[in-house]
Amino acid sequence: MNAHLDALTPSIVWRHFRTLCNTPRPSGQEAELVAILEAWADAQGLAHDRDSFGNLRICKPASPGCEQAPGVILQGHLDMVAQANSDSTHDFSRDPISTYVADGWLHAEGTTLGADNGMGVAAILAVLEDTELTHGPLEALFTLEEETSMGGALNLAENWLKGSLLLNLDSEDRGEVYIGCAGGADVVVDALLPGIALRDGEQLIEISLTGLKGGHSGIDIHKPLGNANRLLVRALRILEAFDARLVSYQGGTLRNAIPREAFAQLALPADEVDAAFEALKALENTLRAELSTGDSGLVLSATRSVNHEAVEPLTLDASTMLVAALHAAPCGVERMSADVPGVVETSNNLGVLSLKAGRLHLCALVRSLHDTATAALADRFQALFGLIGARVRVENSYPGWVPHPGSALLAIFNKRHAALFEQEPAVKVIHAGLECGIIGSKYPHLDMISFGPLIRGAHSPDERVELESVEEFWKMLRALMEDLAKKG
Structure with missing residues (x-):
């Protein structure tokens, strides 16, 4: 289902998003998707493990010559909000999300799309798959039950993650980067x-x-x-x-x-x-x-x-x-x-x-x-x-995520964004519960930022993602990964 997604660019991202759309994943029902991702990691030759709560980590060694670069943690949540219009018969526990393109945006038929946080997860999987990307040591962290309780982040194992930089890919505005968020x-x-x-x-x-x-x-x-x-x-x-x-x-x-x-x-x-x-x-x-x-x-x-x-x-x-x-x-x-x-x-x-x-x-x-x-x-x-x-x-x-405007990671992001798009990003604090605050409380040494493509109507059947912004998002993510690989 959703074969038309394979024709969108960047294809390496949309191919993974298609898998997410075709796999039911409301909060608390992510087990099938986790199994699919573990099988995919095995096929890619990538090591993976879970913590006691079930959060999934997939690791990829650094590109040759980049072993001394700072370790990067790419983070997103696997679950999605399950909302449908009252006239919809969609069963989120078994039915795939049916998508369509209109006026440069991807929508779902009468339900939430799952671009929150499916686009971030798809981009992380694309980074893991990309054989032409130069990068330092990578950890992909996929958390559970973010939408209902922040359960995955709240129960995240301590002394598990090794990286010093964290890229949360759960933001929803192009041309912006987030350095703080609300608690709740x-x-x-x-x-x-x-x-x-x-x-x-x-x-x-x-x-x-x-x-x-x-x-x-x-x-x-x-x-x-x-x-x-x-x-x-x-x-x-x-x-x-x-x-x-x-x-x-x-x-x-x-x-x-x-x-x-x-x-x-x-x-x-x-x-x-x-x-x-x-x-x-x-x-x-x-x-x-x-x-x-x-x-x-x-x-x-x-x-x-x-x-x-x-x-x-x-x-x-x-x-x-x-x-x-x-x-x-x-x-x-x-x-x-x-x-x-x-x-x-x-x-x-x-x-x-x-x-x-x-x-x-x-x-x-x-x-x-x-x-x-x-x-x-x-x-x-x-x-x-x-x-x-x-x-x-x-x-x-x-807890909330306390902003650190002097972040070295933020400075690198800003410089690369300006070079790619001829303007620095807007640096923002979001009134939403990104997992960064919780993860940062367990790993206080982490330098963190959050960014993503343009998503509107999240948590409602009007949810949609702008196709052009996904291309920009992927371009920015790849370039940032290569910049960070040079820091070694």
């Missing part, structure tokens, strides 16, 4: 809320909020995008005027993707349904006006549903209390950086929210350039949802 933590909220049987004269209704673009909860958090959970909670607040009681809720599928869709079932007095529908229609117009062209596809709809005796809505007090807490929860940009102009410092994404049979579950992702600010915002969640008796825990915390 998952905030998980669980509660069992009281319910009471459907009353005589009450009617069940279904409401849905769909049509949003979604996006990456780090690099897209400052954009004028709607968060389906945030917006549908506004609808729930409006329906409180009609004594509506929440029955069930489902919004978002990943804590690091801005939710595109959310759905709820409620019970309210039958004689209030028509007025409630009118209020929701008015809210739909309001939300469309607020989002404007930033996220213009919003659809807020409501229908009557069949009453069931087994349905037990929350009590009115519990429903009101829950909706109030959700409405007050931090969402989006909390603070912009005072040190790095134009960069988000602290944010939160209301990523996954569900209510079923009175059981509430919420998973939010807090990010910040300052680990103390991450902890402080997470603590606000604990305080807020503690007020409604919920159990709140902070999980999968990971």
Whole structure:
């Protein structure tokens, strides 16, 4: 499948990306891909091993005469975000990603593409395969479960990697190089809320909020995008005027993707349904006006549903209390950086929210350039949802990557970029959870940078990668590898 990728250039990169597209690899299900890469390494005559978590390392000796060059670690993550449009039947556990080219970009058919971080992984494999490239000692590090928990990096073996330079290939902008990133933590909220049987004269209704673009909860958090959970909670607040009681809720599928869709079932007095529908229609117009062209596809709809005796809505007090807490929860940009102009410092994404049979579950992702600010915002969640008796825990915390503008590796990158493209790259700090901060905490001697091709819409079915930027990315990576080989 995806044979058309073989006709793209550079073919050595796209051939490996085709393998990634054809191999299902959602987070936590990377075993098949790891086995394929190990077999490929054996065929190439390259040594490989895994740490106790399952992270894969493939090693390639230095080119003759370059044995004394600094060791380079090429790093990327094997997993991808599994997001599909609601009308898609794609099964990420078994189906390959179907791709197509349009207007100079590679897209997927109704799903995430996996260019994050598939393009970086494909480029690393291409470096390992390239017999004409002059390089020093190489280690290719492929981590697992980056998209769901940073598990691979957090559990990376210590005293395993030998190199002194690390190239993370998980960035998404051409002409830019990253030297710092945000840290983060998952905030998980669980509660069992009281319910009471459907009353005589009450009617069940279904409401849905769909049509949003979604996006990456780090690099897209400052954009004028709607968060389906945030917006549908506004609808729930409006329906409180009609004594509506929440029955069930489902919004978002990943804590690091801005939710595109959310759905709820409620019970309210039958004689209030028509007025409630009118209020929701008015809210739909309001939300469309607020989002404007930033996220213009919003659809807020409501229908009557069949009453069931087994349905037990929350009590009115519990429903009101829950909706109030959700409405007050931090969402989006909390603070912009005072040190790095134009960069988000602290944010939160209301990523996954569900209510079923009175059981509430919420998973939010807090990010910040300052680990103390991450902890402080997470603590606000604990305080807020503690007020409604919920159990709140902070999980999968990971450190940020502190920038080092004086990096020798950065200077070499800048010089080569200027020579190739007649301009120095923009040096950036990213509001996303690159693995560099975690890896750097385990290997503090490493000099690190991150760069990649132009990717847009990551973590959403709109994900795409610009073909021309992949050629530039590969050209830059090869040239940088040869420059570093000369340092011996």
